[in-house]
Amino acid sequence: MDDKKTLYSAIQPTNNLTIGNYVGAIKNWLNLQENYDCYFAIANMHAITVRQNPAELRQKTLALLALYIACGIDPQKCCLYVQSHVPAHAELCWVLNTFTYVGEMERMTQFKDKSARHAENVNMGLMDYPVLMAADILLYQAQFVPVGEDQRQHLEIARDIAQRFNNAYTPTFTVPEGLYMKVGAKINDLQDPAKKMSKSAENPNGSVFLSDDRDTIIRKFKRAVTDSGSEIRFDPENKPGVSNLLTIYSVFSGKTVPEAEAEFAGRGYGDFKLAVGEAVADKLQPVQREQEKILADREYLNAVLKSGAERAAHIAARTLGKVYKKIGFYQI
Numbered sequence: 001m002d003d004k005k006t007l008y009s010a011i012q013p014t015n016n017l018t019i020g021n022y023v024g025a026i027k028n029w030l031n032l033q034e035n036y037d038c039y040f041a042i043a044n045m046h047a048i049t050v051r052q053n054p055a056e057l058r059q060k061t062l063a064l065l066a067l068y069i070a071c072g073i074d075p076q077k078c079c080l081y082v083q084s085h086v087p088a089h090a091e092l093c094w095v096l097n098t099f100t101y102v103g104e105m106e107r108m109t110q111f112k113d114k115s116a117r118h119a120e121n122v123n124m125g126l127m128d129y130p131v132l133m134a135a136d137i138l139l140y141q142a143q144f145v146p147v148g149e150d151q152r153q154h155l156e157i158a159r160d161i162a163q164r165f166n167n168a169y170t171p172t173f174t175v176p177e178g179l180y181m182k183v184g185a186k187i188n189d190l191q192d193p194a195k196k197m198s199k200s201a202e203n204p205n206g207s208v209f210l211s212d213d214r215d216t217i218i219r220k221f222k223r224a225v226t227d228s229g230s231e232i233r234f235d236p237e238n239k240p241g242v243s244n245l246l247t248i249y250s251v252f253s254g255k256t257v258p259e260a261e262a263e264f265a266g267r268g269y270g271d272f273k274l275a276v277g278e279a280v281a282d283k284l285q286p287v288q289r290e291q292e293k294i295l296a297d298r299e300y301l302n303a304v305l306k307s308g309a310e311r312a313a314h315i316a317a318r319t320l321g322k323v324y325k326k327i328g329f330y331q332i
């Protein structure tokens with residue numbers, strides 16, 4: 001166990017998760033949990049950078065934990081915990097803020113997007129989001145961070161901040177690397193394949209949620225935007241809609257993209273879209289049932305979170321202690 005490399009990732013307990021979150025993040029974690037020392041957090045401190053309903057945030061926190069477990073993430077193998085249960089995240093974030101420049105944060109794509117979408121509430125937390133994310137990762141000395149393509153820029157900043165600190169003092173943080181899926185690191189919106197599929201998209205028909213029932217899933221795929229022509233071919237530049245559907249089909253059916261192309265050669269878009277919808281629904285139904293079951297057992301979920309928080313806090317405190325020492329905080 002001790003010689004395993006450390007891996008860290010997190011998801012915000014906001015809205016309902018989409019198949020983009022599943023494919024880009026959770027599915028990837030499943031294979032990794034066997035070979036790494038894994039920390040998977042529920043990033044509720046990141047979630048409040050956009051105004052949340054308190055009752056919903058509480059409920060979604062537990063629902064996300066139940067979903068992790070329902071998808072096959074094993075709390076015996078991985079440390080599953082809630083970010084706000086480990087105060088070191090906020091403490092390290094404060095220190096790292098002094099190693100981060102305002103200009104760098106203003107340039108972040110997600111900050112620009114979210115500021116435009118929430119113009120009434122462009123708060124400091126929204127801008128500081130990547131620094132808190134760097135603190136998450138660096139506290140655990142994680143080597144690898146499996147995330148979707150949209151997080152690449154945040155990961156680069158986490159690396160820069162780690163290197164800056166290491167150079168200013170002595171090596172303190174492991175400089176993390178992003179791990180991106182070859183297929184599925186970016187699932188796009190079904191109605192607008194130029195955009196990433198998002199939990200908070202305006203048009204709910206463009207996103208398939210993990211909580212959608214079979215009929216809804218199939219209906220959304222039937223309505224998915226395809227491209228001109230009739231060929232089912234992987235060509236993201238000229239056929240973004242069809243290529244996105246091929247990616248989704250490949251991930252959910254376990255077939256490669258060329259295998260999927262061969263399967264649908266000469267067949268129409270209607271047939272193809274129905275098959276994609278069925279493959280997704282078949283995979284999600286058992287996960288939904290399992291999540292319901294787990295969610296009903298509050299005692300079990302609390303026990304998982306308690307032991308996760310204890311384990312995480314222990315490791316985090318070690319790193320924070322080193323940092324405080326190096327920067328000259330007087331210790332008693």
Ligand code: ATP
Pocket residue numbers: 010011012013014015018020021022023024025146147148149150151184185186187188196197198199200201
């Ligand atoms: P929001 O729309 O509320 O900002 P989000 O859908 O981007 O949320 P996050 O909680 O920010 O979700 O991301 C959780 C994980 O899912 C991250 O690893 C992220 O990279 C991944 N992810 C999000 N959207 C996609 C997508 N469309 N394709 C692949 N991976 C994705």
Ligand code: LTN
Pocket residue numbers: 008009010011012043046132133136137145147151
């Ligand atoms: N910002 C991430 C969620 C997140 C995260 C992290 C991912 C918070 N802290 C640390 C990896 C490592 C997102 O996916 N939106």
